[in-house]
Amino acid sequence: MIDIRDNQSKLTRMTTIKPVVRRGRPPKVAREHADTRDALLHCGMEILTEQGLAATSIDTVLKLIQVPKGSFYHYFDSKEAFGHAVLGHYAQYFARKLDRCFLDSRFTPLQRVSNFVEDAKAGMTKYQFRRGCLVGNLGQEVLVLPESFRQQLDAVLHNWQNRLAICLGEAVQAGELSSDCDCDALAEYFWIGWEGAVLRARLVQGVSPLDVFINGFLAGITR
Numbered sequence: 764m765i766d767i768r769d770n771q772s773k774l775t776r777m778t779t780i781k782p783v784v785r786r787g788r789p790p791k792v793a794r795e796h797a798d799t800r801d802a803l804l805h806c807g808m809e810i811l812t813e814q815g816l817a818a819t820s821i822d823t824v825l826k827l828i829q830v831p832k833g834s835f836y837h838y839f840d841s842k843e844a845f846g847h848a849v850l851g852h853y854a855q856y857f858a859r860k861l862d863r864c865f866l867d868s869r870f871t872p873l874q875r876v877s878n879f880v881e882d883a884k885a886g887m888t889k890y891q892f893r894r895g896c897l898v899g900n901l902g903q904e905v906l907v908l909p910e911s912f913r914q915q916l917d918a919v920l921h922n923w924q925n926r927l928a929i930c931l932g933e934a935v936q937a938g939e940l941s942s943d944c945d946c947d948a949l950a951e952y953f954w955i956g957w958e959g960a961v962l963r964a965r966l967v968q969g970v971s972p973l974d975v976f977i978n979g980f981l982a983g984i985t986r
Contacts, residue, residue, distance in 0.1 A: 799830060799834055799838070800838045802828045802830070803824060803828065803830070803834075803835060803838065803839075803845070804848055804849055804852040805852070806824050806827050806828045807819075807824055807845060807846075807848075807849035807852075808849050808852055808853050808856070808897065809894075810823065810824065810827075811846075811849055811850075811853075811897050811900060811901070812853075812894040812895060812896070812897045812900065813893050813894050813895075814900075815900040815901060815903070815904050816842075816846045816900075816901060816904065816908060817904050817907055817908065821835060821842055821845070824845075843909050843911065846901075846908070846912065847911065847912070847915060849897075850897065850898070850901065850912070850915055850916070850919070851915075853897045853898070854898075854919045854922065857898075857923070858922065858923070858926065860879075860882070861879065861923060861926045861927070862926065864876075864878050864879040864882060865879065865926055865927060865929065865930040866930075871934070871937060871939060872930050872931065872933040872934035872937055872939060873934050873939050873940075873981065873985070875930055876927070876930060876931075876953075876977070876981070877977060877981070880973055880974075880977045883961075883973060884970040884973055884974075887961075887964055887965075887970065887973075888970065891968075892964060892965045892968045892969075893965075895961050895962065895964075895965050896958060896961050898916055898919055898920065898958070899958040899961055899962060901916055902916055902958065903962075920954055923954055924947070924950040924951050924953075924954055925950070927949075927950040927953055927954070928946040928947045928949070928950040929946075931944065931946040931949055931950060931984075932946045939985070940984060940985065944984065949984055952980075953980060956976050956980065957976065959976075960972045960973050960975070960976035961973070
């Protein structure tokens with residue numbers, strides 16, 4: 764038996780800071796040290812979900828959140844170190860989102876998967892399909908990124924797969940899926956297809972690829 768409580772994430776809530784774009788040299792903004800680091804990570808997460816790491820300059824981040832370059836290098840030795848920190852920040856944020864959906868006992872396990880898709884559709888629509896999945900974005904440019912990103916990206920995807928596999932395991936217990944289903948393999952299949960669906964949704968500026976994917980996925984596993 765799977766004990767859901769053993770798999771729930773106990774991550775802290777992420778502070779949201781809205782960046783303001785200004786011209787000229789960024790003025791000094793009074794912040795606590797932790798707030799400055801959080802602001803850098805949050806801004807980086809927003810930018811990287813739109814354009815990836817290779818196309819992002821540190822100066823762009825600094826201008827958006829109005830901190831001097833010295834503050835950036837106080838927390839991060841390089842752009843590579845910043846990219847890793849942003850990816851880790853995003854992974855924690857997304858894991859909390861998955862837990863809210865996949866561990867929600869008010870719904871059947873497969874409905875929880877559908878709820879995740881609906882939440883993603885709403886998020887992409889809200890930002891007019893400018894933002895995608897940060898992991899997917901970095902995965903597409905992994906050949907031009909430092910080798911260190913490859914292992915981190917793979918670890919994040921495996922973490923997401925494990926969370927979904929738990930949910931699918933509950934679907935087996937609930938009789939929604941056959942007892943001979945390989946939940947780990949199905950979870951891996953889901954994330955491989957999902958990243959492609961998100962990419963296509965950004966391309967066509969619409970949610971139809973997400974609908975096509977989830978409908979096909981559910982039809983295939985519930986036959």
